[in-house]
Amino acid sequence: MTLYEAIFYFFAIITLVSAGIVVFSKNVIHSAFSLLFTFFGVTGIYVLLNADFIAVTQLLIYVGGILVLLLFGVMLTNKVIDVELKTGTLQTVPASIIVASIAGVLCGVFYITDWKIIPASMDATKSTTAGLGEMFMTTYLLPFEVASVVLLVALVGAAMIARKERTVE
Amino acid sequence: MDEILINFLGNDIIAYTLMAFVPLVWIVPYALFAVYLERKVSAHMQDRLGPMYTGGWHGWAQTIADILKLIQKEDIVPSSADKKLHLLSPYVVFIGSYAAFATIPFSSAYIGSNINIGLFYVIAVSSLVVAGLLMAGWSSNNKWSLFGAMRSAAQIVSYEIPSSLALIAVVMIAGSLNLQEINQMQSGWFWNWYVFKYPPFVFLAFVIYFVASLAETNRTPFDMPEAESELVAGYHTEYSGMKFALFFLAEYANMFAVSAIAATVFFGGWNSPFGEFLGGPLWGVFWFLSKGMFFIFIQMWLRWTLPRLRVDQLMYVSWKVLTPWAFVCIVGVGLWTLL
DSSP, X not given: OOHHHHHHHHHHHHHHHXXXXXXXXXXXXXXXXXXXXXXXXXXXXXXXXXXXXXXXXXXXIIIIIIIXXXXXXXXXXXXXXXXXXXXXXXXXXXXXXXXXXXXXHHHHHHHHSOOOOOOOOOOTTOOSHHHHHHHHHTTTHHHHHXXXXXXXXXXXXXXXXXXXXXXXX | OHHHHHHHHSOHHHHHHHHHHHHHHHHHHHHHHHHHHHHHHHHHHTTOOOXXXXXXXXXXXXXXXXXXXXXXXXXXXXXXXXXXXXXXXHHHHHHHHHHGGGGOOSSSSOOSOOOTTXXXXXXXXXXXXXXXXXXXXXXXXXXXXXXXXXXHHHHHHHHHHHHHHHHHHHXXXXXOOOHHHHHHTTOSBGGXXXXXXXXXXXXXXXXXXXXXXXXHTTOTTSOGGGOHHHHTTGGGTTOOXXXXXXXXXXXXXXXXXXXXXXXXXXXXXXXXXXXXXXXXXXXXXXXXXXXXXXXXXXXXXXXXXXXXXXXXXXXXXXXXXXHXXXXXXXXXXXXXXXX
C-alpha cells in the first residue's frame, strides 16, 4: 500500500465512521460534533484529488459557517442542564422511498456522466484558484453575480426578520 | 529543506513527519517565554515587579515551574460533564491553531507546505478552533463555560470578515495567495514591504487586520469570552492540569500565528529590512521571529492598557467600523492598481 492509498483510506474511514455517528447517535450534540469530523474527512479527500481551492472552501464554509450555526441553534434551543434530546426512527416508509429515489438519481448520474480521466499530476503547487477565478469573471459571470445577489437578499431578509425595532420609552 | 531531508533520510514519510514537527519546536519554548513576558510586561505597566524569585535572576524559571506543576496536577472531569467531548475539545482547539503553521514561511528555506492557497488555508483552518471552543463550552456543562464559548464563537465568526477583507487588499497587489510568493515580492529594502505600498490604503488594511486579529485571539480589549469578573475563566473554567495547559498553548500559538501572518503579509516576513544586508535563510528565521515577537509585544501592551469592550460595542466595531473601511481599502487598492 502506498502512502497515497494509506492517507486515502484514513480520510475515508474518518468520513464514514463519523457520518455513521451523525446518523445513529441518540444525542443531537454528539451528532452535530461528529459532523465536524465528516467535513474534515471530506476536506482530506478533496486535497488528495488536487482540488485545493474546493478543499479549503469546504473547511471555511461547512466547518466555519454551517457547523457553527448548527451548534448555536442546538445549544440555544435547549437548556444547558439535563440534555434531553432524542432522535428516533419515524416515518420509515416515506423516508425510505425518498432516500431510495435520491440514491437512484445519484447512481444514475454517476453512471451516465462521461468521466474524463486526467492523469494525476504530482505537482502539488499547481493551483486551481487562478483558473476558477478567471472562469467566474468570464464564462460564468452571470451565475456568479446572481448567486451573490441571492445571498445578499437572504442576508437582508434575515436581518429584517431577526431585528425588532425597539421603541425608546 | 524538504528535499534535503528526503535525500538524507531516504524516506519521505519520516521526512515529512519531521518537517511537521519544526513549528512545534518553536511554539513550546515560545509559549513558555511569552507567558513569562506577559507577566513581566503587565507587572511593569502597573509599576510592579512581577515574578522575581524562581530561578534567581528576575524569576526567569517561573513558567518552567508552572508547567511542571500543571503536569503533576490531577485531571478533574466534572461528574455531569459530557466526558467524550470534554476529553476531545482541547485537542481540536490545539489542532486548529497548530494547523495554521503549515503554510507560514519561517524562512526562505523552510515552509511546511508551499501550497498555492496558503493564506486562504490559514483563514479557513482557524474555524476548527471555533468548533473546538464550542465543544469545550458545551461539554463542561457549566453556564460560564457555555456563555464564554458562545461569546468567543460569535466574536471569532464576526471578526473573520474584516480580517479576511483586509488581507484581500494585499492579495490583490501580490496576485497570489501563496505566502512564500507574497514574501518574495517584498524583498529588498523595507520600503518594498506592502505596508508602505499605496499609502494609506494598505496601512489601513494592516490596522484593520491587527484589530480583528486581537478579537480572533480573544485578547483585550476583546477578551469578553474570558472576562474574569463575569465568567470566571470562560470556556476553560472546568479544565485543569494538562488539558488547561493545552488550551493555553493553543491560545499562545494562535497569538503567534496571527502575528506571523501580519509580519508575513504586511512587513516582509523573513526579508531583512536592509536589502541583502543580514539576509539569507538563517537570518530570515531571525527576522521572521523577531517581527512576530514584536507584534506579540504590541498585543500584550494593548492588553494591559485598554479596558474591555461591551458586547454591543464589539459588534459595532466589527460591522460598522472595520468592515466598511476594509471595503474602502479594497476599492482604493483596486483603483490605484488600475491607474
